[in-house]
Each structure stands twice: as C-alpha cells, then as structure tokens.
Amino acid sequence: MKKLLQMMMVLLMLNAFAQNKEFIKLKGDIPNNGEGDYNSLIVIDKRINKSIGFLPFGDNREMKEVSFSKSAEEDLVGWYQKSNLKGGKQDLVLVLHNLDLSVKETEERKNIGRINFSVQSFVKEGDRYRFLYKKDTVFMFSHRDVSDIMVKNIHHLFSLYFDRTYKAKPVNYILSIDEVSDYKSYVRNFPVFKNEVFKDGIYLDYNSFFRQTPEEGNYVIERFEEGKPYRAVKNDNGKKKKIPLHKAYVFVENGKAYKNTFSGFQEVFKNEKGVFLLTKPDSLFPPQYDLKLGLMFGLAGAIADAIMYSPKSGSGKTVQEIYIDPMTGQYDFVDILNAEKTE
Incomplete structure (x- = not known):
C-alpha cells in the first residue's frame, strides 16, 4: 500500500x-x-x-x-x-x-x-x-x-x-x-578579413569574394558617360574578354569594393564585426518584396523567408550597417531585428 x-x-x-x-x-x-x-x-x-x-x-x-x-x-x-x-x-x-x-x-x-x-x-x-x-x-x-x-x-x-x-x-x-x-572563429580567418584592403578584380560569386580569388587577368571597368559602370574588360593576347557587371557579385577597383544590389552597385565596407553595406534595407529588394510578410508566414502553414520589420521603427528606410554572411552571401538582419523593440 x-x-x-x-x-x-x-x-x-x-x-x-x-x-x-x-x-x-x-x-x-x-x-x-x-x-x-x-x-x-x-x-x-x-x-x-x-x-x-x-x-x-x-x-x-x-x-x-x-x-x-x-x-x-x-x-x-x-x-x-x-x-x-x-x-x-x-x-x-x-x-x-x-x-x-x-x-x-x-x-x-x-x-x-x-x-x-x-x-x-x-x-x-x-x-x-x-x-x-x-x-x-x-x-x-x-x-x-x-x-x-x-x-x-x-x-x-x-x-x-x-x-x-x-x-x-x-x-x-x-x-x-x-x-x-x-x-x-573559422570565418574570421577568411582572406577578406586578413587583407588590409580588398583585392582588385571581378568576383562572380560571394565565395570568391570572401576568399579574395577574383577572375584571372587585369580587368578594366568601363562606364557610361554619366559614370555608371556597366562592364569589365581585359585584353588577353589581343583578344578582349568582356564581363557584364550585372553578372558580377562584387567588383573591386583601387581597393574599393562595390556589390551588385537591386538599386545598383553599393560600396562594401568592413570592420571588426564583418563585411557590410551602409544602406537602407529597402534598397536591397524590389518594391514588391514586402519586408513585413514574416508575421503571417506561420499562420498558413507555410514559411515565407521574408523578415517583418517593426512598423513603428521604419527600419527598412533607415541607413544601417547590413552585414553579409561569408558562408551564404545572404544579408544578415538579425542584429537589426534584435535591436528593435516591439513595445
């Protein structure tokens, strides 16, 4: 008992x-x-x-x-x-x-x-x-x-x-x-962080940029009359090879890097935290890409890979440091979202 x-x-x-x-x-x-x-x-x-x-x-x-x-x-x-x-x-x-x-x-x-x-x-x-x-x-x-x-x-x-x-x-x-x-700790050993300046050249994907292995050859950036860059050209034994810049992930000229985004090429910076763009999040996506869709993705039983910004903060229209993940090439909004309050 x-x-x-x-x-x-x-x-x-x-x-x-x-x-x-x-x-x-x-x-x-x-x-x-x-x-x-x-x-x-x-x-x-x-x-x-x-x-x-x-x-x-x-x-x-x-x-x-x-x-x-x-x-x-x-x-x-x-x-x-x-x-x-x-x-x-x-x-x-x-x-x-x-x-x-x-x-x-x-x-x-x-x-x-x-x-x-x-x-x-x-x-x-x-x-x-x-x-x-x-x-x-x-x-x-x-x-x-x-x-x-x-x-x-x-x-x-x-x-x-x-x-x-x-x-x-x-x-x-x-x-x-x-x-x-x-x-x-692993990604901090990538060449993009170890080198003092970005290596000049054309990078067709994020992996080559963070590993600092541009396309072979000395490419020259060609621009329209108003100064907008549109292609890279190299002379290879009398033959010209051309790369349209809309196909590039990043191009680096005189140590300055520029990333291809929805609103055009934007300068890339780096600090002790990583590689980033100093820009408005809204400028990175097309207008129809709704950054607020995230609040609804679970209710329908399907996942939208969008991010909801706090409606009051207007963070999508504020210039901020938008970091780029070295292993995926994707924009990292975690710090921005964690800094926002949902009061």
Whole structure:
C-alpha cells in the first residue's frame, strides 16, 4: 500500500510538472529529396541557454516553459530517422546555435511573438566536414494566441531548413570538428578579413569574394558617360574578354569594393564585426518584396523567408550597417531585428 501511494504521488508530480511545459511536436515527414545521400543525422546542440522560452498560453495567460520532449538531439534525430533510411557513406551534421521564443504585447494590445533561429549544417565523411547551409534569422508573428501559433510552427521552420540543406551543395573546403562547432572563429580567418584592403578584380560569386580569388587577368571597368559602370574588360593576347557587371557579385577597383544590389552597385565596407553595406534595407529588394510578410508566414502553414520589420521603427528606410554572411552571401538582419523593440 505504501509503495502504491508513493507511485501515485510520483505520477501526480510528473503530471503537474508536464502541465507547466509546452512541448514542441515535430510533425510530418522530412524526406531527403536532394542529391546528398546520408547515413544518419548528428545533432550538436551549442545553445548557451538551453531554455527555449517561458510564454503565456490561453485566455488566462498561463506561463509555460517551451521545451523539446526529450532533448534537441534526441527529438531531431528521431524525427529525421522516421523518413530517412540509412544509406550512404556520409553523415548530415546539424549544429543548433539558437532557438529562442519570446512574446510582447504592443500598445494596440496585439501579441507579437519572435523566434530567434540559428542553425548550421555540414556533411561529414570520416573526420572531414564540409559546409552545406546555415540560417540565422528572426521570425515574427502576430496573433491573439501567438505563443500557441509559434510552438505549432517550429516544425515548419526545421522542415524548411532540412529541405534547403538537402538541396545545398557542400563547399570544397575541409573543416575540422572544432571549426564546425565554432563557425565565427573559422570565418574570421577568411582572406577578406586578413587583407588590409580588398583585392582588385571581378568576383562572380560571394565565395570568391570572401576568399579574395577574383577572375584571372587585369580587368578594366568601363562606364557610361554619366559614370555608371556597366562592364569589365581585359585584353588577353589581343583578344578582349568582356564581363557584364550585372553578372558580377562584387567588383573591386583601387581597393574599393562595390556589390551588385537591386538599386545598383553599393560600396562594401568592413570592420571588426564583418563585411557590410551602409544602406537602407529597402534598397536591397524590389518594391514588391514586402519586408513585413514574416508575421503571417506561420499562420498558413507555410514559411515565407521574408523578415517583418517593426512598423513603428521604419527600419527598412533607415541607413544601417547590413552585414553579409561569408558562408551564404545572404544579408544578415538579425542584429537589426534584435535591436528593435516591439513595445
């Protein structure tokens, strides 16, 4: 009888503990539709803070801790194994750096939710690692039950991330396990950061720019009468080779770099934090590209890879430092979004 009572007390305590938690449910299949053939998934949880967040749920705004059912490693690996049979010589490595949820109520009494999401993936063969894909961003939601909406959509974020990882081609550069685990230290060794000035030349993609390996030959930038650059030309043994600048990622002239953007070439700078443009975010995208679409992407069950800016801040029209990720060539808006307040 005593043992039975003790067991009942334990069950009651476990039930009470579970009621104060909201578990992430990783639903659906994530089959590999890409070209990579992986034997298994390895998850490295590098989050400094293992807590995902304490959020208000329901009409009574009951505070609950958002959590994986077991752990990030066990849950993600188990989810992956359900739709991916073992095969191949390589392993897929996923490094989780941040998964943080928060909620604030605005003056208009709208619930605004934010998900800080930072994940990197690599292919592993033996003790050799090669970079595949990464995403560092802030997703934002607006809904009466925003906590519930965010938790229900986390599996969509990871599902889309896996899909893009499957389709990504690994870079040729070999990394060690330490470089995989400490990505920021690794990229700081790129030539673009070590060299005092940018190397003159034409760069057709972001990888060649950050590695500072321009197209071979001495190219001269040709301009229209008003001074706008339009192509690069080199003389190769009497034969001219021409590269239209709209095909270039960056061109560097006299140590100054200019990046191809929607609104034309804009100067590239660098500091101790990285390589950046000093510009308005709105100038980097076409007018029909709505930077506020992010608040709706989860409600329809699909993910829009857009970013919602705080309507009050007008950050899309403010000149800011917009950093470029060395491993993807994408613009990094995380610092801007984290600096904004959703009060």
